Amino acid sequence: MIKAFIFDMDGVIIDSEPLHFEVDQWVMEQIGVQITHSELEEYVGMTNPAMWSRLIAKYSLRDSAQDLIKLQMQTKLARLRASDEQPIEGIPELLSFLKANQIAIGLASSSPRVFIEAVLDKFSLTPFFHYILSGEEVPQGKPAPDIYIQTAEMLGVDAADCMVLEDSRNGILAAKTAGMSCIGYRNPNSGDQDLTRADFIVDRISDIKQYLLSILSIRER
Structure with missing residues (x-):
């Protein structure tokens, strides 16, 4: 039984990987x-300290x-605030569905807390989450x-009752090592990510609700 659903953020809630790639190359x-875009793909899902070290x-x-x-x-926050970025299509509906079905909602992102909060505030999504954690606040980040x-x-x-939504190899490895089930979201802007260890792979966030209905016998309210 899935009692909690935990979101990654970059490339899952916000299509921010292009911003990350662009700014990291600029730095x-x-x-x-x-440095090439393909070289930076190796670090998708990692914390900034881990990547820069x-x-x-x-x-x-x-x-x-x-x-x-x-x-x-500084550069990423300025560009985020100036952008007209919206949540990835299907995310607000998925959050509402999880809330309506009383599934606990968490967020576990490798981004610094200041960037996490800026994204959630921009999209007015903060109230959906029962707990938010940055990878820089734990001993070791993803994977x-x-x-x-x-x-x-x-x-x-x-952990066995948690489902995770991830778009990167490092994130999926972290979720599976933790003993959780994991949905891999194939986001083309996240680069060439190996999602094969995920339990289920989707090309659209909107496909997740039907998957949850099929495995949880949840009836939409």
């Missing part, structure tokens, strides 16, 4: 490094992760399972 250009080591960068993250986040284990604990639900 690298500011320090004289050209790997890039610093790979390119022998002199800049600190803290300075790079500060520049990155480690920490963020999903803690979210389940705070929702008061066993």
Whole structure:
């Protein structure tokens, strides 16, 4: 029985991966490094500290992760606030469906809390979530399972009774390692992600409600 549904955010609630790729490439250009879109796909689902520590080591960068993250986040927040971005199609309806059927709703994102809150505030979605957690607030970010284990604990639900919605290989690995079922959302803007470990894969968020109806015997109210 699914008692809780936990959302990733980037590439699931908001189609923000193009923004992340664009800004991360721009930050690298500011320090004289050209990096490809496909190379950045490897880090989708990871926290910023984890990504930047790997890039610093790979390119022998002199800049600190803290300075790079500060520049990155200032730029991303400014562009988010100036954009006319909307939630990914089907997300508001899915949240309403889960709420109507009394399923606990969590959010477990690798983004910093300031970016999570900016996105949810922009879309007026904050009231739907019973618990929100950033990957930077747990010992290890995705693909480690920490963020999903803690979210389940705070929702008061066993991991086996949680379903996760993810768009990245790292996120799916985290969810499955935590012992949860997982839906993979195939978002073309998230890059070439291996979703094969997901229990079910969708191309549209709107397909998830029917899937839930089929496995939970929930009758729409």
